[in-house]
Every structure is written in C-alpha cells, then in structure tokens.
Amino acid sequence: MKKISFLVILLGAILLSSCTSTNMKQDVYADFYAEEPVSILIMPVINNSVEVEVKDTFYTYLSKPLCEAGYYVYPPYLTMEILQKESAGDSEMFIEQSVEKFGSYFGADLVLFTRINYCSKMALLGQIVVNVDYILRSTKTDEILYEKTVEVVKDTSIDADSDGSAGLLGFIGSLVATSINTAIEDYESLMSLNCENGLGYLPAGKYSPKYGLDGEEYAGIKEMRISR
Amino acid sequence: MKNALKKVFLILIPAVFLLGGVSCSSGKLYSWGLYSEKCYDYTKNPSDWNKKMLKNQLEWMINHPAGSRGVVPPGILADYGYFLILEGETAQGVEYLEKEMELYPESVQFMKKIVEMFKEDEE
Numbered sequence: 339m340k341k342i343s344f345l346v347i348l349l350g351a352i353l354l355s356s357c358t359s360t361n362m363k364q365d366v367y368a369d370f371y372a373e374e375p376v377s378i379l380i381m382p383v384i385n386n387s388v389e390v391e392v393k394d395t396f397y398t399y400l401s402k403p404l405c406e407a408g409y410y411v412y413p414p415y416l417t418m419e420i421l422q423k424e425s426a427g428d429s430e431m432f433i434e435q436s437v438e439k440f441g442s443y444f445g446a447d448l449v450l451f452t453r454i455n456y457c458s459k460m461a462l463l464g465q466i467v468v469n470v471d472y473i474l475r476s477t478k479t480d481e482i483l484y485e486k487t488v489e490v491v492k493d494t495s496i497d498a499d500s501d502g503s504a505g506l507l508g509f510i511g512s513l514v515a516t517s518i519n520t521a522i523e524d525y526e527s528l529m530s531l532n533c534e535n536g537l538g539y540l541p542a543g544k545y546s547p548k549y550g551l552d553g554e555e556y557a558g559i560k561e562m563r564i565s566r
Numbered sequence: 567m568k569n570a571l572k573k574v575f576l577i578l579i580p581a582v583f584l585l586g587g588v589s590c591s592s593g594k595l596y597s598w599g600l601y602s603e604k605c606y607d608y609t610k611n612p613s614d615w616n617k618k619m620l621k622n623q624l625e626w627m628i629n630h631p632a633g634s635r636g637v638v639p640p641g642i643l644a645d646y647g648y649f650l651i652l653e654g655e656t657a658q659g660v661e662y663l664e665k666e667m668e669l670y671p672e673s674v675q676f677m678k679k680i681v682e683m684f685k686e687d688e689e
Contacts, residue, residue, distance in 0.1 A: 376672050377672040377673075391610070394609045394610070395606055395609055395610055397609070398602065398605035398606050398609050399602065401640075401641060402598060402601065402602060402639075405595065405596060405639045405640050405641070406594060406595050406596065408595065409640070410640045410670050410672040410673065411640045411641050412640075412641060412644075412673070412676060413640075413641035413642070413644035413645040413648065413666070414605070414641060414645065415645045415648055415649070416641075416644055416645055416648040416680065419648070420680070443676070443679075444675065444676045445672065445673075445674070445675030445676055526606070530602070545595060545635060545640075546595065547634065
C-alpha cells in the first residue's frame, strides 16, 4: 500500500511540475499585466538580413499568433496600406522614437516591432539560420513590455560520404549537394517556427479563456535558440 | 499486490496524460483554414489569381467561423472590406468595416477614420 501511495504522489508531482515554473509571467511581465492591453498594431518588418523577400513574407506570420493569444490585431493589409500612405512604412524610423502617435491614430495599446537580424544559408556548415527580435511597446508609456530574440537553426547538410573514403571529392560533392539542398529549402517553415516561439509566451489577452489566469505560467527566456 | 499495482497504473497513467493535456494546452480560439498559406502566396506574388484566392479564403472564414470563440478572427472582416473597396465596391466594403466595428469595439477609432477616408475618396 505504501508503494501505491508513493506512486500516486510521484505521478501527481510530475503532473504539477509540468505546468509550473519559477520564471513566471506575472513576475517577468508585471508591467504588461498592469497595463491590460487589448489591441496590437503590427509594424512593417525591419529586415537587416540580405534576403530581401523575407521582409514582406514574415509580416504575414505575425497576425495569427497574436489573435490566438487573445488580442485584437489590426487588419494586416489595410493597416499596411495606411502606414505607407501616412509615411510610416519604415519601422526603423519609429523603433527608437515615441509610439504614442500610433495609439492616438489607430487606438492601439501596443505596437509590435520585429527585426530580422539575419536569415542565412550557411553552405559550409550546412545550416539555415533565422534570427529575429520581437519588441512590444506601450503606446501609453513608450516602455518595452515584451521582448524576445529567437534563433532557429536547421541542419541541412547531406552526408554524401559517411565513411570518408572519397576524400576531397566526396567533401566537394557533399558541399554541392548541401548547397543545392539549401537553395531548394526556403526559410518559411523556420520563420513560422521562429514566430510561434517569439510570440508564444505573451500574457493571454482579453479574448483568451486564460485571460488573467496565466500569471504563473512559464515566461520563456529572453534569448532562445532552437535547433530543428 | 501485483494486480493492485497494475490496476493503479492502468487508471493513473491515462489520467495523467489526459489531465496534463487539459491543463497545459488549449484549443484554437479561431478557425484559420489556409489563411497563412494564402497570405504568403499573395504577399510573395500579388497576382490577380493570388488576390482572388486570398479573398476567397477571407470569405470562407467569414462564412464559417469556428474555434472556441465561434467568431471571425480580428481584422478579417476589415481586410475583406478593404479588398472590396479596392475593387470599387465601396458600399459593400464599408459594410464589412462596420461589421468589424460591431464585433471588435477596439477597432472603432481606426475603422471610423477609414470609412470616412474611403467615402471622401468616392465623392
């Protein structure tokens, strides 16, 4: 009977520990909870990588996770049109400045800035790396209320010569194969994964059933690296 | 004793998984269908075909709201209305912007500005 009691306690402890943490949202995002933001305006993506195309496509990933977190998110296409019309299409101009104007124009509580630091295919290492900053600022106080940097790495190397017998030719062959493979492979799945993690630790918004109840959930770390 | 232990495991293990799943995860608030894919296609190549496909997707989401909230996700009605306005169907487009305001009062400030702007453009 003692054994059974021990097992019950052990399983209960495993269950509880899977959902509790010391790095809790209510501590890390105390200012966020205090402001009780409802709406989020997504700014155009800042792209510091050499891949020009990713700037616009990455923007399309941002709305869904924010809505699913329980926030009102301004319509992406209409918002982009208006931001460009109002000469606010370049987010770099605003990331260090006051964002109060976006509160008064749109009625947004928060403004989301995203910055693609790099998005690279490293043929020699056989890796694709996508590194992005996520910054949510309050339109009332200009303070940063949420900040994460996420790096997703995918190994794309092709082991053409596993026993090493082909020497230099084998290495070059492997390099070419890896290069072709990475050329075919695009960044999209990594971007989506990056985004899910970058915005996945937000406190729940008012449309979420977890609103006001997720303070003891794990807040995630500020800089994370995910290997795929 | 062994049988008792077996019984405990048979009951507890599925219960742990079930409770773990309930307490740590939750369903989606909204139904998105192929929204991400269609947005991606249109953004990458804004051809008439991809625009039509994205519009069809938005229309599908408006007509088939699901997920735990059972309503259209934020921004979808407004973007659909915006596409209609771009095609010259201003009156119908404005109706969708108004529906967005009804469903999401947080949007009122912005939507009112947009409605005024498009009405002025039309005049």
